[in-house]
Amino acid sequence: MTLRRKWEEKFFRVLTALVALLVVFVLAHILFTIVSKGASSLSWEILSQEPKGGFYMGGGGGILNAIAGSFYLAIGASILAFVVSLPVALFINIYLIRYHRLLIGVRFFLDVLWGIPSIVYGAFAFTIMIFFGLRNSLGAGIVTVGALIAPIMIRAMDEVLKTIPIGLQEASYSLGSTKTETAYKIFFKQALPGFATAVLLAFGRGIGDAASVLFTAGYTDHVPRNLSDPTATLPLSIFFQLGSPIEEVQNRAYAAAIVLTFIVLCISITARVLYRKK
Amino acid sequence: MSSVTAIPEISKDAAHFQVVPGEVPVLNIRNLNVRSKNAQILKNINLVVPKNKITVLLGPSGCGKTTLLKCMNRLTDLYSELKLDGSIEIDGEDILSGKFDITQIRQKMGLVMQRPFPLPMSIYDNIAYGLKIKGIRKKSIISEKVEKHLREVALWDEVKDRLKTSAQRLSIGQQQRLCLARGLAVEPEIILADEPTSALDPISSRVIEEEFLKLKDDYTIILVTHILRQAKRLADFVVFMYYGEIVEYGPASEIFENPKTDILKEYLRVGH
């Protein structure tokens, strides 16, 4: 081996390792920055209270409105998305399985749908709301975020269902089951742990999204009571508080960022642990 | 490892592994052991491969033939869980010692795999690839060698008009011959072939087999196969392996006509 080849090999071995290290470092740095900045402001008061008067000027209170709002919104959106995603995922794997081209086409289409940015969903939902004279509300937010995360959920469920051997389907038919019975009794049971992962992943995406709720869910200092109330969300709470010139308010934004990151990390780690156990 | 204990005791008669008189050894394996995390894949392999002969590694699938082949050009390096000890000498140099430049050692051997894996480039570049790596820059020399080696595997007439098109468009039999030519282009001493016809139709298989018979004038060939009839057609020497061990080794006629161990007798009886 000539000297040049030897050095080229060594050089790139080291270079790629350094870049990988840099990437890991930067991503770790994000978590570190958020935690070190926000930890001091994190308190029980922040987690458990709604904002009090003059909150955005440094007054007392907490971000319970946003925490609760985010959970309501993400849970609602996940349930809604699940209700429409499950039939679609089952349909693809039971009815379309024999039509190869169509199957590929639908999967392709869902992948494309996945790429539409949330701001477009938000803007579209907003025009619909104006058209029907609807106000910003938890319900509108749930529908928008539900539509946003459904493609993710469908494709994740689809990946799970794909792994079920076709023989199982045929065995079920040969025992006299209808397609629906096969879908919900056999496939659903078989894929349940994978479905839990799919729902959690979509939930995590929903709870962190800001651009779509900006238009649709509104913002309020109170925990919403019903679907027609507007609701605060954690990403927007962080965004608005960070916009304040007052340091105390900014610090609370960092604390809120810790809360959001923590929730999302917990969810995605749980999702993965569930899937691995399967 | 209950499966291993079930194997009858094999006589380690040293005479089995002696160099056959009159043959020049190219490759000399001594006490080679290969372990992975929870199994021993090769046990105490001793083997002398003579020059300009076809040595066939025969045995049921999973017996370690492919691993043994991959040890010879140290592709086992890619699998970090494999631990090798012992020695493999090529031209008197122990390639496992780590002293030598592995890329040069690998150029002494051309590898033909179970399925053809043409590099993602043109037919021409598939052959030129190894030459360029060897440091040959001159275009005229490269084209000359491309033609020579494509002729060597009887592919030249079929592809001479489309040398610049992607190698992936060739038929699978042509691809396998291209892969053989690609290996020959770096001018190896040894050809390592790992069930080279297993993905091919009978006609392409026959072409490859005929190539091997011609090539042994210039090269030493080590061929892994589990097809008994192929082994009978091609082998000068046969190494019969079973569960990671060499059970019998000798000239083809002796192995096929006069098997000593019960396992080999059984294998020859049920084999096809």
Place this chain on the structure above:
Amino acid sequence: MTKRILIDNISSKWMLVCLSFFLLLPLAIGTGLVLKSSDLFTSHHSLSTLIFSADWSPSEDKFGFWPFILSSLWVTVIALIISMPLCLLAAIYLSQFAPKWLLEFMRPVIDILAGIPSVVYGVWGVLVIVPLVGDVIAPFFNNESLGYSILAGALVLAVMSIPYILNMLLEVFRQVPVELGEASLSLGATKWETIKHVFIRKGATGILSAYGLGFSKALGETIAVMMVIGNVVQEPASVFDAGYPLPALIANNYGEMMSIPSYDSALMFGSLLLFVIILAINIVFRYLIYKSEEK
């Protein structure tokens, strides 16, 4: 028995309805945005002035999107220029040089990082990148900058897109057959030569698609970029200037858009632009991925 068949019928119809909903969704989005922004065209704006004019004053009925389009392109392209080589090299290290356990460990970690909400990246950008650009990088190039700039947006966007692109690249390299590498190595190539000539070439379509999808994702990214880019309507002259990308424009002004005539139509036109561009990019590169997987 008939009841079972009935249920089967209803259920399969319901499945079809759900699927149709998703098939029609992009069509509905597209139509809705076109209808909403069509007011803009009826009131004497041509498509070319809308896109290429830099004159933006909604209260005077002037809607030139060029500053926003330009900002979006600047910030996205620079972000990609930064993250492309980083992702490729990191993917090469993890999939080719690194020990197996490290890859197995990093795969879920990268996946998890890809799920971190963009607002968190935005917070990090405000805390780290904006001061870095304003106090270190701009002075180094003899420039004055508040830090809230195209470069800050691009850096944040680059970091955000790393887990996303890296994930796809790891998948690309995973799909290259091991034997292809073995074939190259057995010809005497070094590991790096094998990567350079064989793996990168074999994965070229996949790599290109990963970059393309990364680009479209970055183009639609809203909140994180909005937090660090300054949001000033101008044609940015250098990377240290503030910019105002399309998603930020839409997000920032939805509140007041109902009070100015045609403003809502203009913002919907902005959304439509984003939607069409991103949809087109997605279709092209997803198609390339399917094509390359088919082989």
